Amino acid sequence: MEERQQTIIRKVDVTRYVTPLREGGSLPAIAEADDGFLYVLKFRGAGQGIKALIAELIGGEIARAVGLKVPEIVFAHLDAAFGRTEPDEEIQDLLKASAGLNLGLHYLSGAITFDPTVTAVGPALASQIVWLDGLLTNVDRTARNTNMLMWHRELWLIDHGAALYFHHAGQNWEEPAKRPFVQIKDHVLLPQASELEATDKAFREILTPALIRSIVLLLPDAWFPDGAAGEYREMYYNFLTTRIANAEVFVKEAQHARKALI
The missing domain is CATH 3.30.200 (Phosphorylase Kinase; domain 1)
Structure with a gap:
């Protein structure tokens, strides 16, 4: 690879x-x-x-x-x-x-808000976005607020600020990391996400512990209490790597929610 x-x-x-x-x-x-x-x-x-x-x-x-x-x-x-x-x-x-x-x-000048009634999204891309939001526990990709833009005829993702909501309840990451993401039932692209198993296999190969570590290390010291940056980075690393290792939990939840829709 x-x-x-x-x-x-x-x-x-x-x-x-x-x-x-x-x-x-x-x-x-x-x-x-x-x-x-x-x-x-x-x-x-x-x-x-x-x-x-x-x-x-x-x-x-x-x-x-x-x-x-x-x-x-x-x-x-x-x-x-x-x-x-x-x-x-x-x-x-x-x-x-x-x-x-x-x-x-x-700033994507001239971009327009994604409208699922206007723009069709194929099963591969829809599955990739649904899988990502299951990993991140992102509650903000609904029909009411898609947080996606069309720019130069391509779909762009924006605004992940509501993701990783476990961190609003302190530093308890272990149980949330293995929890299904029930809010996936409201995902705007869930009906099209018919390739979740293939996406799961591909994304697990990409998102190695080393890659997750490199992303978490981007978090600046200035965003954490003095001397605590390492501890917090480790929390995010542990949450993400554990959730990826247990991805079948949120993948199955998405598949069950999709069956209820179609």
């Missing part, structure tokens, strides 16, 4: 707040960085805070590793003085609370 090149996450400095994206409670925004590109900025001071950024980074890079399309992810530094002239008090408070290292996803 061809070895995957080590991922490097670029770091940019945010230079201009362009416009808020008032979707959900996290108030992401389109912002410009010092490299001249626009990014969808996810703020450490919003909603679920840094845990959402952790899920975004891990989920996005695992998706990329298995060949799915995800916008480039960057670390976006926000200066403490940034936003002082912002007239909207809510946004100004958000910017103040988000000084430091945030997360940005390359």
Whole structure:
């Protein structure tokens, strides 16, 4: 198997707040960085805070590793003085609370929200996305909120911030790692996901412990309490490798939920 090149996450400095994206409670925004590109900025001071950024980074890079399309992810530094002239008090408070290292996803200009009634997704791709979301326990890929975009006639995955929800309940990872993902019944692509067994075999071969380790090591020290980064990275590594080793649990759950739909 061809070895995957080590991922490097670029770091940019945010230079201009362009416009808020008032979707959900996290108030992401389109912002410009010092490299001249626009990014969808996810703020450490919003909603679920840094845990959402952790899920975004891990989920996005695992998706990329298995060949799915995800916008480039960057670390976006926000200066403490940034936003002082912002007239909207809510946004100004958000910017103040988000000084430091945030997360940005390359803005796909002209992309449109995926509509399952307009765009057909084949069984292979649908199965890959359903499997990924079963692994990540991603509750945010429903018909109401698909978190997928069509860009240049290709399907792109966005917003994994609600994934890995086990970490909102502390550091207990062992039992959640082996738990079925019952919310998969609401997945927008589940009816098309007829190739889950083939996907399971292929993705388990790709997502080796070494690869998971390389992704978890991308998490910056600044997102964790002082001196605790190693402990937290180990928690995410253990959760993911255990869940992959027990993937038949969430695969069977998806297959059963699919049979109930078709």
